[in-house]
Amino acid sequence: MRTFDEQQIVSMAPNANAVANGRKLSSGGSFIKRMRSSDDSLYFAECKGSGKSNYNVSIDFEKENEPVFRCSCPSRQFPCKHAIGLMFEMKEGKNFEDAKIPQDILDKRNKIEEREKKKAKKEIEKEQNPDKTKKTSAASKAAKTKKIKKQIDGLDLLKDVMIQITNSGVASFVESSFDKKYDELAKQLGDYYLPGVQLIFKRFFKYLRTIKNSQFIDEIRKNYPKSYVDEIRKDYPDDYMEEYLLDLAVKELTKLRYIEKRARDYLNKKLESDEVGADDNILYEALGGVWKLEELGAIGLKKDNVELVQLSFTAEFDSVKGEDIDTGYWIDLDTGEMDYTANYCPVKAKKYITRDDSFFGKKCIDTLYYYPANDGENRRIRYESSIDKELSVDDIKKIRGFAKKNISEFLKSAKNVLKATLSDNVYAVLFEFAKIGQKGNDVVVEDSEGTQILLKSKTFDNTVIGSILNLPGKDYLHGQVLFGLAYYDFILKQICIEPRSIISDKEILRLAF
Numbered sequence: 001m002r003t004f005d006e007q008q009i010v011s012m013a014p015n016a017n018a019v020a021n022g023r024k025l026s027s028g029g030s031f032i033k034r035m036r037s038s039d040d041s042l043y044f045a046e047c048k049g050s051g052k053s054n055y056n057v058s059i060d061f062e063k064e065n066e067p068v069f070r071c072s073c074p075s076r077q078f079p080c081k082h083a084i085g086l087m088f089e090m091k092e093g094k095n096f097e098d099a100k101i102p103q104d105i106l107d108k109r110n111k112i113e114e115r116e117k118k119k120a121k122k123e124i125e126k127e128q129n130p131d132k133t134k135k136t137s138a139a140s141k142a143a144k145t146k147k148i149k150k151q152i153d154g155l156d157l158l159k160d161v162m163i164q165i166t167n168s169g170v171a172s173f174v175e176s177s178f179d180k181k182y183d184e185l186a187k188q189l190g191d192y193y194l195p196g197v198q199l200i201f202k203r204f205f206k207y208l209r210t211i212k213n214s215q216f217i218d219e220i221r222k223n224y225p226k227s228y229v230d231e232i233r234k235d236y237p238d239d240y241m242e243e244y245l246l247d248l249a250v251k252e253l254t255k256l257r258y259i260e261k262r263a264r265d266y267l268n269k270k271l272e273s274d275e276v277g278a279d280d281n282i283l284y285e286a287l288g289g290v291w292k293l294e295e296l297g298a299i300g301l302k303k304d305n306v307e308l309v310q311l312s313f314t315a316e317f318d319s320v321k322g323e324d325i326d327t328g329y330w331i332d333l334d335t336g337e338m339d340y341t342a343n344y345c346p347v348k349a350k351k352y353i354t355r356d357d358s359f360f361g362k363k364c365i366d367t368l369y370y371y372p373a374n375d376g377e378n379r380r381i382r383y384e385s386s387i388d389k390e391l392s393v394d395d396i397k398k399i400r401g402f403a404k405k406n407i408s409e410f411l412k413s414a415k416n417v418l419k420a421t422l423s424d425n426v427y428a429v430l431f432e433f434a435k436i437g438q439k440g441n442d443v444v445v446e447d448s449e450g451t452q453i454l455l456k457s458k459t460f461d462n463t464v465i466g467s468i469l470n471l472p473g474k475d476y477l478h479g480q481v482l483f484g485l486a487y488y489d490f491i492l493k494q495i496c497i498e499p500r501s502i503i504s505d506k507e508i509l510r511l512a513f
Helices: 006-012 016-027 081-091 103-128 130-168 170-175 180-191 195-212 216-223 226-235 238-273 282-286 293-298 393-401 408-418 463-468
Strands: 031-036 042-047 055-060 068-071 302-318 323-332 338-346 362-370 386-389 427-439 442-446 452-455 478-489 494-503 508-510
Touching (some): 006 016, 006 081, 006 386, 016 081, 031 081, 042 081, 055 081, 055 103, 130 180, 130 195, 170 238, 180 195, 195 282, 238 282, 293 362, 302 393, 302 508, 393 494, 408 427, 408 478, 463 494
Parallel strands (some): 452 494
Antiparallel strands (some): 031 042, 042 055, 302 323, 323 338, 362 386, 427 442, 442 452
16 A cells, blocks of 8 residues: 655645645544555545535555656645545554556556657657658747847847946935836846846846835835844945945846847857857856756766755745745765756745745656756755655765865855855855854854854845754754855855755754754
């Protein structure tokens, strides 16, 4: 009989509420009939719902390790709470009667099989009829060429605006009224197939508007207690925060100038070489290009048979993009390479997109895909399916073995990545430390050579920093391995580390979830 563990259920659920509701259905006896097929490929049940009729819910394992969830309820969450409840029924080892596979499930299986046959047939036809494929490719190529020419026109528009901004001076925009034409320009950049540039432009003006409207303290007040706001105001007076926000605005402006200059040459070379498709240049994505997994695989950005362990997870809201971003940092148990997954969930699509969550086991992945990155480190990764296993003590020891011996071993690489123009200002680090402790009002980490670096949150939420000295055991703060994100702090003008996890001999202690 098949089963699920708690971690698997949580990882497949769209959100925490769905897990709680599914658990409640299971513990509350809502499932009045539980069945499974004789070949153990289908588990299905009837579940009490709000309507007159019971909901029919099933989990189909026809494809091993790729369960298909189905339910007759109207929910648009996937899997819905009834499917999650059925997983909890399996987890608890409840009795499932042997039964025949319902005809509607057999029909749906047949439809899937037919779609796969058609797909395979098309692939064969491509091989057998290359002329037809060439015609399709030619049409696609013409469309991509047209798009690139339109992007170059958009860069011309951006260049004109950049000249206006630099001639007037960034600071002058804080004092003057913001013309609506800049909002219109941001919209136009999207029309020129430059959504990546459009986003940077919006961030640039967000920082300037924040200064102009004195919104900085107001924004913090919405999220933090008054006592904390008063501390921020005391430590960072408004004129100092203005300088800080100007620094951030200038960084975004520098990105725009870099893209405007480099992207023009990049796009013109693509036209000259007649290679107008996706490539591994980071400018492709910076301009707004969207990668398909098959494209990443075609240029060799993939790896087979990978085992990953998550070292940290965060869920944040991007007010400029209007979306939630779930970010997980992972380590490859074969190479020690640290990369990240990013799940983007626009506010308007919250009901339809499954959110990521913390994962505490080990993922075994058939094929892992990598997004291009100049430095080849801390790349974004994606995969289609995985098998989840428990994390062993040997796995943890292997992770510790990948740690740098001291701060100097990673500091040079961190500086090179962080100073790159298109950097996101984060660099994942894993290193051995001698101790973590207080230095005045600050918290610092010190390595075996006596080198210290400040531990500080990238945001103004210092929950992790405030609690790190109050961990349940002092052993965590001496002679362990720290995973964190190195970043350049624009206020302090130095590299700091946001701590995420402490890896001891037997466990990974998450400092942030």
